[in-house]
Amino acid sequence: MKQAIVGYHLDDQNHWVAELKCRHNQHVRHDPPWSTRLWVTTEIGRQEKLGFKLFCKKCDRDEPSDF
Template sequence: MADGSSGRSAMKQSITGYHQDEEGYWVAQLACGHNQHVRHQPPWVNRPWVVTAEGRQGMLGFRLNCVKCEEGAPPDDRPPAGTPG
């Protein structure tokens, strides 16, 4: 497919919080119980909102595609959601 999907409908899940991984990258915690890295690595990945507390706070509730939901994966282990900053 032109959008790079497998043809299945995307499973969109809301961002409920964030934490940082052991390398300092931001990880979005999704309503479904899965985690998803949200990196800003231009020119390949442009998410400038990730680099500021205000940007992350503003994206709470935004819905991301969750591949783990599509695969039927169990919820991820994760620390409690920290403050958005």
């Protein structure tokens, strides 16, 4: 199920985590060549992706909210 990004925070290893509308968290790492998300590396890039929908596996598994 796709859910909109509503915010971000850094985890304990300084990796960016998207906060989704469904109240689940999802890492959004820029870690080439495995994942290329250059937008994660800047504040402007992250702000531009607010509202963008990501696939949430936690919703599909009916997991409780993260926050």
